[in-house]
Amino acid sequence: MSLSVVVPLYNEEASVQRLHLSIVKALDAGGFDYEMIFVDDGSRDSTLANAQAIAASDPRLKVVEFRKNYGQTPAMAAGIDLAGGDIIVTMDGDLQNDPQDIPRFIEKMDEGYDIVVGWRFNRQDRVLTRKIPSKIANWLIGKVTGVPIKDNGCSLKAYRASVIKRVPLYNEMHRFIPAMTTITGARIAEIKVRHHARRFGESKYGLSRTWKVLLDLLSVRTITGFAQRPLTWFGWLSLPFFLLAVLAVFAALVPMLHADGTFSVTLAGTGVLLGALGIFLILGGAVGELVFSTHKFDRDTRMAPMVAHKVVELPDARLPDRN
Amino acid sequence: MFKQKPVYSVIVPVGRRVDDLVTLLGEYEAALKQSAADFEMIVVLDGWKEELLARLREYGQTREWLRVLQFSRDFGESAALTAGFTEARGDLIVTLPAYWQVAPAEIRKLLQSLDDSADMLIAVRSPRAGSAFERFRRRAFHGLLKWITRHSYHDLGCGVRLFRRKVADEIPLYGDQYRFLPVLAVRRGFTVREVELAQSPLDRFRGRYRLREYVHGVLNVLTVFFLVRFTKKPLRFFGSIGFIAAGIGAAVVFVLVVQRLFFGVALGDRPALLLASLLVVLGVQLFGLGLLGELVIFSHAGETKEYAIRSITEFRQSAGEPAKPVATSAVDPEDRVRENGVADYVRENRAS
Numbered sequence: 299m300s301l302s303v304v305v306p307l308y309n310e311e312a313s314v315q316r317l318h319l320s321i322v323k324a325l326d327a328g329g330f331d332y333e334m335i336f337v338d339d340g341s342r343d344s345t346l347a348n349a350q351a352i353a354a355s356d357p358r359l360k361v362v363e364f365r366k367n368y369g370q371t372p373a374m375a376a377g378i379d380l381a382g383g384d385i386i387v388t389m390d391g392d393l394q395n396d397p398q399d400i401p402r403f404i405e406k407m408d409e410g411y412d413i414v415v416g417w418r419f420n421r422q423d424r425v426l427t428r429k430i431p432s433k434i435a436n437w438l439i440g441k442v443t444g445v446p447i448k449d450n451g452c453s454l455k456a457y458r459a460s461v462i463k464r465v466p467l468y469n470e471m472h473r474f475i476p477a478m479t480t481i482t483g484a485r486i487a488e489i490k491v492r493h494h495a496r497r498f499g500e501s502k503y504g505l506s507r508t509w510k511v512l513l514d515l516l517s518v519r520t521i522t523g524f525a526q527r528p529l530t531w532f533g534w535l536s537l538p539f540f541l542l543a544v545l546a547v548f549a550a551l552v553p554m555l556h557a558d559g560t561f562s563v564t565l566a567g568t569g570v571l572l573g574a575l576g577i578f579l580i581l582g583g584a585v586g587e588l589v590f591s592t593h594k595f596d597r598d599t600r601m602a603p604m605v606a607h608k609v610v611e612l613p614d615a616r617l618p619d620r621n
Numbered sequence: 622m623f624k625q626k627p628v629y630s631v632i633v634p635v636g637r638r639v640d641d642l643v644t645l646l647g648e649y650e651a652a653l654k655q656s657a658a659d660f661e662m663i664v665v666l667d668g669w670k671e672e673l674l675a676r677l678r679e680y681g682q683t684r685e686w687l688r689v690l691q692f693s694r695d696f697g698e699s700a701a702l703t704a705g706f707t708e709a710r711g712d713l714i715v716t717l718p719a720y721w722q723v724a725p726a727e728i729r730k731l732l733q734s735l736d737d738s739a740d741m742l743i744a745v746r747s748p749r750a751g752s753a754f755e756r757f758r759r760r761a762f763h764g765l766l767k768w769i770t771r772h773s774y775h776d777l778g779c780g781v782r783l784f785r786r787k788v789a790d791e792i793p794l795y796g797d798q799y800r801f802l803p804v805l806a807v808r809r810g811f812t813v814r815e816v817e818l819a820q821s822p823l824d825r826f827r828g829r830y831r832l833r834e835y836v837h838g839v840l841n842v843l844t845v846f847f848l849v850r851f852t853k854k855p856l857r858f859f860g861s862i863g864f865i866a867a868g869i870g871a872a873v874v875f876v877l878v879v880q881r882l883f884f885g886v887a888l889g890d891r892p893a894l895l896l897a898s899l900l901v902v903l904g905v906q907l908f909g910l911g912l913l914g915e916l917v918i919f920s921h922a923g924e925t926k927e928y929a930i931r932s933i934t935e936f937r938q939s940a941g942e943p944a945k946p947v948a949t950s951a952v953d954p955e956d957r958v959r960e961n962g963v964a965d966y967v968r969e970n971r972a973s
Binding site for chain 1: 809810811853854856857860861888890891892894895898899901902905906909910911912913915916917918919920922926927928929930931932933934935936937
């Protein structure tokens with residue numbers, strides 16, 4: 299079983315050497331057949347040069363240089379695209395993850411899981427700005443996507459290559475990879491991992507992205523849950539508005555039953571507006587159907603929700619006897 | 622025809638605005654011949670131009686480096702450039718306008734300015750003639766563009782550009798995007814630099830800018846705005862606007878409902894209810910559009926790579942030998958990159 303360790307690097311010149319050493323130490327001890335892929339995401343310091351210097355002495359290391367800074371998700375996507383191993387492990391380049399944990403990930407994979415995610419149970423970060431928001435975010439992500447993982451933000455994860463290579467990664471989606479993979483029918487496990495306090499460089503995350511994460515979460519929900527039948531999804535969305543519309547029109551008409559009743563233009567107008575919204579949404583769903591029906595699905599490279607990821611082969615004895 | 626491919630492929634798209642082309646091409650030719658490198662020139666006639674074609678045929682008889690593409694009707698400058706790119710065989714592409722913009726003698730300076738650190742050079746006409754109003758207009762346009770792209774440009778209206786072939790290969794042009802090619806190139810991770818060239822004394826747009834052109838210009842900038850900021854995350858854009866609209870609407874509805882329940886003001890008498898429901902409707906619609914956008918992006922996510930790789934460094938070791946370099950190669954050989962170039966590259970690299 300071969301292993302690819304993918305590490306996105308952004309302005310980590312002080313960590314690269316240690317990172318490489320710790321990975322090598324951890325994996326050599328376990329006798330793994332592995333490669334490392336460091337993806338330099340347009341760093342402005344000497345991260346790239348440092349990494350390339352290490353590559354000169356270690357044939358197992360591949361260094362990918364991005365043309366500019368694209369962000370963590372594209373960096374991971376590039377590493378995953380280039381990885382040749384059967385199992386792909388991703389981790390952060392800031393030494394907060396510990397490669398010593400990787401062998402335990404592999405053990406878990408051997409038990410039959412397709413994805414193993416790390417859980418930083420004693421997280422070494424600021425409580426107010428990092429830990430509490432992430433607790434809330436994880437709870438919410440679990441609720442919305444239906445994949446109750448305690449720590450979506452932990453980069454230390456292991457994937458079966460055949461699963462992760464089918465999941466399209468874009469647009470800061472790395473947070474939602476476990477959720478995205480459920481559509482492929484992947485089996486997910488979570489294990490505790492060590493987490494070290496940051497020693498070098500600065501943290502690249504802040505509170506400001508909460509709103510973005512919320513919107514991304516909605517996208518993921520739409521994609522994972524409804525991508526294959528947009529009309530149905532938009533239909534459900536339009537339902538409450540249709541109900542409100544009927545109610546409003548009804549409320550506008552009821553007074554007319556009385557002798558002196560007057561017809562309320564405002565209420566009727568509101569009803570018509572809401573009805574129009576309902577129609578708009580359903581038609582929007584129709585456009586969604588159009589997008590998918592005209593798109594050529596490639597069963598191998600695209601995420602294939604309808605395709606079971608693993609075929610269970612029945613032993614001959616269990617096949618019905620034809621004679 | 623050439624026995625070997627030229628260094629420069631010069632593309633001259635000829636649209637509506639065209640000066641005395643044969644004289645102009647003569648001046649371009651003189652300037653290009655000053656540099657020792659081989660060049661070819663591709664004139665793309667965008668729209669049926671019989672007379673011009675006849676003159677170019679005559680002109681081209683003694684000039685084997687000239688090729689003329691004639692479109693059956695006008696398809697626009699982006700199409701003309703794209704056709705030129707397809708036809709071009711050089712590794713460096715020069716686009717020149719079909720009218721005097723920079724002094725042709727300055728082209729040599731442009732060619733000399735390209736070094737390894739840049740992928741694209743764009744000309745800035747300097748010093749630039751023009752009335753105070755024209756200067757203001759240009760400033761407003763480029764100021765807006767700077768705000769959108771966070772990158773400063775000074776003369777995007779100038780068609781004199783020099784770039785590496787991979788730039789043309791990786792960036793699909795359509796609509797009015799030819800003007801914004803440098804913006805799209807920067808977005809793709811290429812290094813773009815401006816070079817100041819003397820303006821030709823003959824450079825004067827004789828037409829007048831009418832309202833239509835202004836509206837068109839604003840819409841163009843809007844397109845770039847979407848392309849640069851939100852193509853990958855439609856819900857973030859639509860969702861934010863939609864949330865604001867729906868939020869205001871919901872707040873108004875809340876106030877009205879409170880008044881109805883506790884102060885007995887009938888809902889049916891409140892025109893504000895109409896306004897509020899309009900806002901909610903608008904907000905939800907925008908949200909729906911954003912979600913649709915996400916579906917579109919998702920359905921194409923498997924085909925497009927969000928990143929561009931400049932190089933891959935890896936050293937391989939064969940048995941008994943010390944590690945020796947197999948790469949630190951730039952991943953930009955002419956026709957390999959494109960969408961799935963990464964994978965192709967790796968395969969080749971492994972095979973070697």
